[in-house]
Amino acid sequence: MKTLSIPSAALCGLLPAAMAALLLVCPAAFPQEKPKPPAPKPNAKAPTGASRGPSNATGGSRGAPVGGATHNNAAPVGGATHNNAAPVGGASRGPGANPAGRGPVGGGNRGPEAGRSPNMAGGGGRGAGNAMNRPANMRTPAGGHAFNGRAGSATFDRSGHPRDIQARGMNIHHGPGGSRMIVADRPGGVRVVSYGRGYGYVQRPYAYRGVSYVSRTYYMNGVVYHSFYRPFLWGGIGLNVYAPGFFFAPAFYGWAYNPWVVPVVYGGWGWGGSPWYGYYGGWFSPYPRYLGPSFWLTDYLVSQSLMAAYQEQQAAAAAAAYNAPPPYDAPLSPQVKDLIAAEVQRQIALENSEAAAGAQSTPDPGSSGVARMLSDGQQHVFVVAAGLDVTSNTGGECFVTEGDVLQLRGVVPPGQPANLTVLASKGQDCPRGSLVQVQVSDLQDMQNHMRETIDQGMSSLQKQQGQGGIPPAPAQANAAPQQTAYAAIAPPPDPNVQTELTQQTQEADQAEREVLQEAGSASGPSDPSTPSALPPPMPPGTGPAPAPARKVTMGMSVDEVVAAWGQPKDIVDLGNKKIYVYDSLKFTFTNGKLTSAQ
DSSP: OOOOOOOHHHHTTOOOOOOOOOOOSOGGGSOBOOOOOOOOOOOOOOOTTTOOOOOOTTSOOOOOOTTSOOOOSSOOTTSOOOOSOOOTTOOOSSOSSOOTTOBTTTTOBOOSSTTOOOOGGGSTTOOSHHHHHSGGGOOOOTTOEEEEOSSOEEEEOTTSOEEEEEETTEEEEEOGGGOEEEEEEEGGGEEEEEETTTEEEEEEEEEETTEEEEEEEEEETTEEEEEEEEEEEETTEEEEEEOOSEEOOHHHHHHHHSOOSSOBOOOOOOOTTOHHHHHHTTTOOOOSSBSSHHHHHHHHHHHHHHHHHHHHHHHTTOGGGGSSOOOOSSOOOHHHHHHHHHHHHHHHHHHHHHHHTOTTSOOOHHHHSHHHHTTSOOOOEEEOOSOEEEEETTSSEEEEOTTOEEEEOSOOOTTSOEEEEEEEOOSSSSOTTOEEEEOHHHHHHHHHHHHHHHHHHHHHHHHHTTSTTOOOOOGGGGSOOEEOHHHHTSOOOOTTHHHHHHHHHHHHHHHHHHHHHHTTOSSOOSSTTSOOOOOOOOOTTOSOOOOOOOOOOTTOBHHHHHHHHOSOSEEEEETTEEEEEOSSOEEEEETTEEEEEO
């Protein structure tokens, strides 16, 4: 069997991808760098018969993705047909065991070398970017209200449920599906982020050759592991960009990038009896055959995201929400998965270029993070890594959840939120086709999650090559991954991570209870899954009467307008643009100055 390879130099500088959480420390910790211009795409010619012409998400033009191989609904080699409706809880697609290297979700295979992060669906890179943008200036949901008291402050949605709470030095964010994230900053630049019961990470800053890094000790399902990130300042926004803990051999990146000569029917997923697949099987099903590693890795990425979402809810004692699958808007289509596969190839090419610089080098966060992706004019695809509330084109908000797919729309100016189209949604809130605004830190989280999961998936591929239908890799591709120098000198994993996460969760329970009781709750929740008697939202028009109207002029500050008109009924926060809604007028402020009144 002939194996195609691509020269490392040809891959250098291809489109970046990464995902990590926002680190709110002093700006000096974030080097201000400009993204490098993208390099030409590698010359990766597909084998005859492998490229079937991709179809885009909207059924439009059929441009070939990187590497040239895509799926369609034609019958694969061996007669199997593509079926997007795999039976829920149906027969296993292979042996019952999960593939090797699946990490905490699959039960704890951590991979062969020090510094490797296991399956990122166990939490790696899921980050705290969304909640961490909010606490300093908590955004009141459309139709909701805010509360400030002695115990702390809180915002509530239109149904009276808490969204964000600040108390006891912690920021508590309630997301989609009953999820809850708790963020606390501690002396020495230490940050503790917990999700649910005893799951999350402890983050510590360190330096390698004068370059700032952060190291995270993750804990999930009894497994402790490490991930690494490099701080980066883009348009005034602090990002943590994924820094691989290890690099594969150049020949392996070439093998993982190129299509396989013969399409593969893989029988090793073993999801048939898994509870998470019984829940999500009506929305997601694997490809019936794989034209190359990028398609296999696409199914790996999506499955790990969904598996983690299910397990996180279980860990948060919110399993009641999973008794029956919700009505899905539409299954995740092969066309959208093809777009994810093309993005996966870009990430493989990116890491190959970083690996070519050597394990002693420091990755450039301006080149490998979202900064370049937001400026190269391409419609990059992002897979949602954690439930997220976003701003919709209607001016309100909606939720996207793990595994949903977003596509970038145009170039994003530095410091601004990004406009994206929802390509795939489970239909629980943001429907397919919606236009949404997403904070750049959240996109960085998604990109980090993609890269981390791809690395874990490639580790699994390397172990399984030559088995279960996967073609064998060339001998030089099987060299053991090499640990990066900045990972080797990082602080050791926090030995008390489980205790710290558990204690923080308990403290957050008490802090939340105190704030909600002061806000008027009869009994605040001790857990996000516990029903609570929350203060009802204020009926329209029952807030403080506005001051007598005075003349307003363009350029007035927010405070000047509020002094004239009183507090608004609602505030739509679009980053540097905010809309204050009154009974008869809407005032639009850009960078804190009045630019429109209508």
